[in-house]
Amino acid sequence: MSNLIKGHTGEWEVVIGLEVHAQVISKAKLFSGAATDFGAEPNTQVSTVDAAFPGMLPVLNRFCVEQAVKTGLGLDAQVNLHSVFDRKNYFYPDLPAGYQISQFSRPIVGKGKIVLDMPDGSAREIGITRLHLEQDAGKSLHDQHPSKTYVDLNRAGVALMEIVSEPDLRSAEEAGAYLRKLRAILRYLGTCDANMEEGNLRCDCNVSVRKPGGKLGTRCEIKNVNSIRFVMQAIEYEARRQIELIEEGGTVVQETRLFDSGKGVTRSMRSKEESHDYRYFPDPDLLPVTLDPAWLAKLKAELPELPDVKKARFMCDYGLSGSQASALVAEKETADAFEELQSKVSKAVSIPATATANTVINVVSFIAGERGVSPAQFISTNDVPGALILQQKNVISGRMLKEVLEGIADSKKSAEAFVAEKSLKQVTDTGAIETAIDAMLAKEPDKVADYRAGKEKLLAYFVGQVMKATQGKANPALVNELLKKKLAG
């Protein structure tokens, strides 16, 4: 698959690295006991530590460290047994202490990787440079008063993991796939909710362009893009902007840019010259973080099964195809629901896992999507196993399955009750089907003659007519078989 972009002077390669800020799932903030709930009234989740009152001191929340370490392990990364918190100094009203506690030279997690499954079935390995823990800042509200800025410190001090990728990504699609995969891993681990809309996963994109195989171009950083779609749009726009600029004889200036999602463009925010000197130094209020190797080993052993391993198991144990397995493992809940469904149905009838998988991926996902619930929620609240069992027992046909699933979702009845009530049972009585076939063939003597003369495509038409006559209740396989026999005879 070629990712190259065509310009006037030939093809260009885009080089992308992503810095993701992932909010750690934790009841309390990184260095204070204040709560972290989303959507609380402004300034209701603020301790005197978060507001940087005189004499207040940070105390490291060990659970956040555990979450970061788990994430590191999930990214197949080097976890550093010794790491240090530094102060990143700058003035801003939503940064109460005048510094952010972060990790600069000694992060808690070092190099790791993420494997992307591309739509064409190929796999791409993307390097992770590092993961470090840091505090979030508060929020400046500029729209509350004509001349004043208000500050909400609810978010100030909330734990973030900054996850930095190597500049290994080569297209907007890859960037999107990277974020989806990272999101899946974080959710599997339970270390971040990873909802970009709620702001608990935020992304900065470093984008540059170069002639294929040439040396790296000057990069621009697009700050704080808040959805995967916007990340892809921003990269797409920025790459083309840089190519056009260079091709028109200009040069790319290293700068920070903002993405305007309304207009779909990036805009300059500040240049490198205006960038801050953060005066990082080790925070003297905090001791270095030292991890016990035994504790680390225990965490590693207790790590849940992650998407890649689950996918491999689904392919091996259930005989699913790569794309089926990928589709199921993208969300842990979907994968779990699939396994539970397969297990329940298998107890009653024999069912190939591929059939269950297809039902979940194609039918259930669609119906659930229409109803605004996840496939897992749909499966857990409706008698999906019952419907599948009826299908496997040939009580209903494959086409009737969708109708039954929709019906049970609306009526909240069991599949069996719904089918009985609507007399939806498919006709498997050969006598009844034969009667219907005979009646239909009698009405179509010309077409029968054509078929017998060699127009075998007409078979589908005949099947359709029989199905219509039986209001779709006839077993299509049986109709097919009997029709062929009759027409041959």
Add this chain to the structure above:
Amino acid sequence: MNLTGLTIGQARDQLRRKAITARELAEAYIKAMETARPLKAYLIETPDRAFAAAKQSDARLQKGGGLPLDGVPIAVKDLFCTEGVETAAASKILAGFVPPYESTVTANLWRNGALMLGKVNLDEFAMGSATITSARGPTENPWRRRGDNRPLVPGGSSGGSAAAVAARAALAATGTDTGGSIRQPASFCGIVGLKPTYGRCSRWGIVAFASSLDQAGPMTRDVRDAAIMLQAMAGHDPKDATSAPLPVPNFEAAVGQSIKGLRIGIPKEYRLDGMPTEIEALWQRGIEWVKAAGATTVDISLKMTKYALATYYIIAPAEASSNLARYDGVRFGLRVPGETLEALYENTRGQGFGAEVRRRVLIGTYVLSAGYYDAYYLKAQKVRALIARDFDDAFKSCDAMLTPTAPSAAFAIGEKMDDPIAMYLNDVFTVPVNLAGLPGISLPAGLSADGLPLGLQVIGKAFDEETVLRVAAVLEDSAKFDAVPAFVAGAA
């Protein structure tokens, strides 16, 4: 009975024997505090609070027993946050700030029965050695040179604490010591000042100056009182990650124990060129006293001593520049509006901080800046590690060290004020102890030729305040320092 003449140890006995009441003691000190107003040691007087606490102390004492510090009236350096009582760190930028919380150290004191007389003066944000950088004006030393009535500085930064204790306007006081801020004013005012090991007392609720150096400690009339106070102030605090998770020994038990067989190190690098001969002579007397008490002295070398001040004046301002960033006019304290956000910051910080604080914030910002970090801050951290190693090595051959506390006696208000370097030299013997995180005590050991107190310093191993107190108590017995300052508020 002269109530303000009692030490904590003596007052405790009188209170327990019901010879006096906490209320009588509080009344005497509140009166003394009022009499001492010309010294400008107290910034805020809290007599009502003192009386209320004294009432509770008396109730407990009446039942017999009582808490370790029941009825002990103390002054609190205005760097400790006190719930409901203005805490401004002697800075204009924090004027009017009333903390909704109590520092761990003062909370420990109140829990042990002590009562607060008021908040006392200091150098702004504890940056100074003379209590002359206070936004509220200088505090005077209760001592005067013989035949000279010019007001003298009490030392600093805990100058208000030292002056109040020396003038008998407080039975004891809290201080903080970042580079000598407890020991040097104790020396200048003829009292005892103890800087514990870094991590012995919680820093929670103390307005930060330089986090890796700041340490709270007691300022008292004698060594036993320092032990009693430290007992109450110290202890592990989960709210301060740098506080040591260690049990608190019985410090008072160390006072009065023999020092026979102890090895006392005498660092040769502390014999400064040009040091006044009377300081040299005092040090020599100290050496003879410990020998007479059965200890041996050992000549030791602390090779890195000459770099200590320079190292300190990089690390302390670096941390301060970051610690003081929170005073931005946004959430509390002074706000001087401006047309832009930058102007708000510049106006607030420019007008809110005094000259010395501004100087240190600038130095600190500079040494952390890109391109200078390695040459200054990082180099200073390395030298700091070498200074600590010097002490570690020296302590292989000795159990404690004896040095002068400061290179001079108190100087007059106005002297040394135009030369920051001369002012910084005050801390030459105390700063290395902070850089190494060790405990040190200053005790009054004699008078200068013009009648001013001079202190000796005992330095101990980390978390070995007991040996420090033991040696200091022996020196105190030998020195028999009984001179009184020119101004004694409580001697009515």
